[in-house]
Amino acid sequence: MRISVLGTGTVGRTVAGRAGDLGHEVAIGTRDPQATLARTDTDMMGNPPFGAWHADHPEIALLRFADAAARGELIVNATSGTNSLEVLALAGAENLKGKVLIDIANPLDFSAGFPPTLFVKDTDSLAEQIQRAFPEARVVKTLNTLNATVMVDPATLAGGDHSIFVSGDDAAAKATATDLLRGFGWRDIIDLGDLSTARGPEMLLPIWLRLMTALGTPAFNFKIVR
Amino acid sequence: MRISVLGTGTVGRTVAGRAGDLGHEVAIGTRDPQATLARTDTDMMGNPPFGAWHADHPEIALLRFADAAARGELIVNATSGTNSLEVLALAGAENLKGKVLIDIANPLDFSAGFPPTLFVKDTDSLAEQIQRAFPEARVVKTLNTLNATVMVDPATLAGGDHSIFVSGDDAAAKATATDLLRGFGWRDIIDLGDLSTARGPEMLLPIWLRLMTALGTPAFNFKIVR
Numbered sequence: 001m002r003i004s005v006l007g008t009g010t011v012g013r014t015v016a017g018r019a020g021d022l023g024h025e026v027a028i029g030t031r032d033p034q035a036t037l038a039r040t041d042t043d044m045m046g047n048p049p050f051g052a053w054h055a056d057h058p059e060i061a062l063l064r065f066a067d068a069a070a071r072g073e074l075i076v077n078a079t080s081g082t083n084s085l086e087v088l089a090l091a092g093a094e095n096l097k098g099k100v101l102i103d104i105a106n107p108l109d110f111s112a113g114f115p116p117t118l119f120v121k122d123t124d125s126l127a128e129q130i131q132r133a134f135p136e137a138r139v140v141k142t143l144n145t146l147n148a149t150v151m152v153d154p155a156t157l158a159g160g161d162h163s164i165f166v167s168g169d170d171a172a173a174k175a176t177a178t179d180l181l182r183g184f185g186w187r188d189i190i191d192l193g194d195l196s197t198a199r200g201p202e203m204l205l206p207i208w209l210r211l212m213t214a215l216g217t218p219a220f221n222f223k224i225v226r
Numbered sequence: 227m228r229i230s231v232l233g234t235g236t237v238g239r240t241v242a243g244r245a246g247d248l249g250h251e252v253a254i255g256t257r258d259p260q261a262t263l264a265r266t267d268t269d270m271m272g273n274p275p276f277g278a279w280h281a282d283h284p285e286i287a288l289l290r291f292a293d294a295a296a297r298g299e300l301i302v303n304a305t306s307g308t309n310s311l312e313v314l315a316l317a318g319a320e321n322l323k324g325k326v327l328i329d330i331a332n333p334l335d336f337s338a339g340f341p342p343t344l345f346v347k348d349t350d351s352l353a354e355q356i357q358r359a360f361p362e363a364r365v366v367k368t369l370n371t372l373n374a375t376v377m378v379d380p381a382t383l384a385g386g387d388h389s390i391f392v393s394g395d396d397a398a399a400k401a402t403a404t405d406l407l408r409g410f411g412w413r414d415i416i417d418l419g420d421l422s423t424a425r426g427p428e429m430l431l432p433i434w435l436r437l438m439t440a441l442g443t444p445a446f447n448f449k450i451v452r
Contacts, residue, residue, distance in 0.1 A: 122343050122432065162451040165433075192436045200433030206348065207391070207426030210418045215452055224437060225388040226446035 003180075004029055004072025006065055006087055008036055008050045009043065011104055011148045012078035013057075018152035020060050022183050027061040029068030029091065036062065069095035074102065074176065075137075081107040081119070081126050085133055096137040100173045102180070103127045103198075104143045104151075106205050115209040118202065127167065127198035138173035141198035142166045142181065145208060147218040154221070155185045162223040163188040167198040190224060229406075230255055230298025232291055232313055234262055234276045235269065237330055237374045238304035239283075244378035246286050248409050253287040255294030255317065262288065295321035300328065300402065301363075307333040307345070307352050311359055322363040326399040328406070329353045329424075330369045330377075332431050341435040344428065353393065353424035364399035367424035368392045368407065371434065373444040380447070381411045388449040389414040393424040416450060 005016040006029040013028075020026040030036040030050075039049045047053075054062060061068075069075055069091035079087045084105045088096065107126040108116040120126055127141040142165060143151045154160040164186050168174045174191060181189050192200060204222070212218050231242040232255040239254075246252040256262040256276075265275045273279075280288060287294075295301055295317035305313045310331045314322065333352040334342040346352055353367040368390060369377045380386040390412050394400045400417060407415050418426060430448070438444050 117348050121429075122347060158451045162449075190437070190440060192433075192440050197436045197440075200436040203347075203429045203432045206429045207418075210423045210426040211416070211450060214416060214418050214423075215450075217452065220450055220452035223388075223449040223451045224441075224446055225384045225449045226441055226443065 001025070002027075002071055002073045003076065004063075004068040004074075005076040005078050006068065006091060007078035007080075009078065009080070010045060010047055011151070012076075013050075013053050014148035014152050015076055015078055015104070016060050017057055018184060019180075020057065026059075027063050027068045027071055029063055029065040031065065031090065033062045033064060065090040066092045066095060072099065074100045074180070077101060077103045077105050077130070079105055081105045082109070084126060084130060088130060088134060093134050093136065096134050099137060100176045101130070101134070101137040101139045102143070102177050103130055103139055103141050106144050106202060108205065115206065115213075118205065121203055122199060125196070125198040125202050127195055127202070131169070131195055138168070138170040139195060140166055140168035140170070140173050140177040141195065141201060142177055145201050145204050146221045150219060150221055152184050154187075157219060157221060160185050160187060162221040163190055165190050165192050165201045167192045167195050167201065169195045188224070227251070228253075228297055228299045229302065230289075230294040230300075231302040231304050232294065232317060233304035233306075235304065235306070236271060236273055237377070238302075239276070239279050240374035240378050241302055241304055241330070241369075242286050243283055244410060245406075246283060252285075253289050253294045253297055255289055255291040257291065257316065259288045259290060291316040292318045292321055298325065300326045300406070303327060303329045303331050303356070305331055307331045308335070310352060310356060314356060314360060319360050319362065322360050325363060326402045327356070327360070327363040327365045328369070328403050329356055329365055329367050332370050332428060334431065341432065341439075344431065347429055348425060351422070351424040351428050353421055353428070357395070357421055364394070364396040365421060366392055366394035366396075366399050366403040367421065367427060368403055371427045371430050372447045376445060376447055378410050380413075383445060383447055386411050386413060388447040389416055391416050391418050391427045393418045393421050393427065395421045414450070
């Protein structure tokens with residue numbers, strides 16, 4: 001499948017790299033490919049600049065947001081929550097129309113430091129904001145509740161014995177997203193229901209962030225024991 | 227230990243009954259014991275009236291909130307979140323002074339139907355509201371993230387292989403609460419940190435409620451796999 005990932009940060013790189021390893025035809029979207037490749041700084045998490053990562057993944061195309069979205073059959077929003085609506089507008093509603101749009105972003109507001117707060121919650125969600133702004137995209141919220149490494153390869157943690165959630169209004173889109181998740185290795189995929197249920201996994205971030213501090217690692221996940 | 231549980235609903239009864247079975251000297255606090263015992267209706271969850279339950283637990287004293295709080299060495303807030311501050315005021319700051327106050331309540335607002343929203347979240351929590359209102363109580367947030375049955379007997383679910391959280395500003399109070407949790411059978415007790423970390427487990431309710439709907443049962447819990 002042609003998968004286009006919007007966002008060049010850790011989540012975008014990790015999802016793109018894994019999808020490419022699984023045989024998908026992957027592009028990464030960015031604002032300005034030349035500028036992205038010209039960066040030489042590590043990010044605040046200590047990750048190498050995009051160009052260094054891309055040198056190891058030459059099969060993954062780096063395109064402008066609109067070109068990446070036009071090429072993809074399935075689009076992944078791996079941008080920061082504060083930028084998501086702007087980036088998706090640059091990707092273009094016409095390029096998202098009818099396509100499955102997997103939304104991994106979280107509505108985190110770091111303006112007052114750590115832990116961040118949520119800029120939308122409880123009575124609305126980022127996923128619903130995106131769906132309203134792009135009504136012809138088929139938004140599925142998933143993968144926003146854990147670290148990128150575990151996201152794309154759940155078996156790296158406890159043999160994969162933990163859970164992932166999907167929310168969305170379009171059953172066929174959720175089935176497509178679920179197929180991708182199974183390809184990553186997910187076995188316990190819980191369909192929470194329509195897209196408004198994304199409020200639940202988005203509001204999981206406050207405990208996720210505090211668990212990361214308490215446990216001293218981002219390498220953990222929730223298993224729904226029942 | 228003398229434990230007083232404020233609240234006569236399912237959570238209050240379940241915690242009181244289990245604490246009594248474990249050999250603690252337990253009282254339940256209510257607004258008006260005679261009125262509580264005179265009720266004949268089942269509640270909205272189909273539970274029998276308090277009197278029927280109490281007939282099976284005659285060793286548990288039913289007292290006015292203030293009398294229960296005065297008698298207890300450890301107090302449990304098992305009231306609804308909307309009533310918690312009022313009930314604790316009736317219990318009396320002088321009767322809470324210096325005592326461990328385990329807060330199980332959730333700030334759920336059912337006024338717009340199901341699923342409820344949270345009336346405090348993200349930048350504050352019910353637990354912190356309680357601590358500010360009763361600064362000499364030693365508030366510990368715990369047990370608010372799951373069904374009452376599993377709360378007091380985690381072994382009923384997957385042999386107890388799942389997690390519970392504690393938050394609080396007073397290390398000795400958290401140790402006392404942790405001892406009680408171990409008595410219930412908890413093994414994976416995660417100390418999230420100070421009381422502000424209670425924002426995390428309180429904001430877990432939105433996904434808990436949607437999981438209850440998706441799974442068709444309240445008999446589940448989160449295991450933090452790491």
